[in-house]
Amino acid sequence: MNPFSTAKNLMNTALNLLPQPIQQNLPQKSEAFSFGDAVPILDGNDLSNYMECWFNGRWYEPQVSLEGLSKSWKSTPYLSSGIIFKRNFLANLFKPHTRMSRQSFEQIALDFIWCGNTYVEDVRSRLGNTIKFKPALAKYTRAGEHAGQYFYLSQSHRGYEEYEFPQDRICQIRETDIDQEIYGTPEYISALQSAWLNESATLFRRKYYNNGSHAGFILYVNDPASDPNDITALRTALKESKGPGNFRNLFYYSPNGKKDGIQVIPTSEIAAKDDFTNIKSITRDDTLAALRIPPQLMGIVPSNAGGFGDIKSATEVFYHNEIVPLQSRLLQFNEWAGDEVIQFKEYGLILPK
Structure with a gap:
């Protein structure tokens, strides 16, 4: 017989003969913890920089x-x-x-x-x-x-x-x-990060609409005096309330019911606390700031009464501060090719006479 197998069996037998700790029925304690924390850019563990x-x-x-x-x-x-x-x-x-x-x-x-x-x-x-x-x-x-x-x-x-x-x-x-x-x-x-957050907010709201089960609330009935036929009718109404993109509220009539016999428990609400509008607006501004594009050139509707200002002036500033530097970088190709291959026309707005 293999001596290592014999030693392993003896060790397992000895462990089983040891006195086991006494299991006490201790009271269960509630426990709270957090997970899924965002990873900062300066976490000190980015090997790609090295x-x-x-x-x-x-x-x-x-x-x-x-x-x-x-x-x-x-x-x-x-x-x-x-x-x-x-x-x-x-x-x-x-x-x-x-x-x-x-x-x-x-x-x-x-x-x-x-x-x-x-x-x-x-x-x-x-x-x-x-x-x-x-x-x-x-x-x-x-x-x-x-x-x-x-x-x-x-x-x-x-x-x-x-x-x-x-x-x-x-x-x-x-x-x-x-x-x-x-x-x-x-x-x-x-x-x-802002672009991904914008996408996540859109996908979250889109999945909510595509879910289809949009009953506005659940009626919780604990009145023992309720008629069983009424419970059957309520169950049928709940099943029929499911539909793509529909929000239906249910009415239940219970004469001579108790004060707390029926409770209304909201389960799905379109005004979820995800702050969808603010997330879309803030992430949009971050993206446009990184691209350095005025919002009026992107067809964005202003939310204030004053608007974004003159679009002609914004276009001219954008051209001189953003497009001209891009053109100068692309003109590096002419130095490599030895010929004026890349050339640009002068920019000018076509205004009605």
Whole structure:
């Protein structure tokens, strides 16, 4: 017999022969605790700040998840609409070039705004001449170990593929970052918590409406003198009160009933204490502040009588303080290409005569 099994059996036998503690019927005490606390940004346990951009052996992984950013872009209309508004503003002023179409520039501008990185590929002929400049989607482009080395990751009908661009064929324009110098980070990243809260509040209210069981209250009957037929009728009325998006209140008539024979217990209330309106307004303001877009340019209805002010003045200030700096960053591509490929028209409002 295995000596280890024999020793284990002897130990279990000895433990069973030990005197067991006396179980006393102590009174149960109430207990309260909290859980699910929000994690602050300065929790001291963020390893990504120490790792910066992790090198996996072939390319550097972005510090911020691009998959998460692409999902967050669709979380709230204020974030996606603000990014598209900036993209449209830039595309409207762009002058098409023989080697860069307007469609290519729209993708370049969109990638730079939503993730802080944009990549432009120099497509050349067999003789080495540049045919056109084509955008490489920033969500799937990665920077390699060496300067001028880039990879493209794709999921197609052939499965997962990795493509390495020819050396020095990719121009990367990135937002500056304080943690690393390989990838850029979007300027609205500090407003993501507000965007997610906005989405959560909307989903909570949407699930409430889709639930369908919206009886306004429950009638609790403890009167023993009630007629059983009345109880059956009440049960039928409760079942029929369920319907999508319906709020129905039930009336129960009990003659000669006791004072507390019937109690009204509210169970579902549309005016829930989640402060839905304030959450939507505050998170909207946070998102627009991160994008630095005046609210009147986003089609937001003012809640005060005075409004947001002159939309013409707001547009001109937005152009000079926000669009012009974006244009100057995208003009870095001309230095890399050695040609004035990206050019912009002068901005001016078309006013009625």
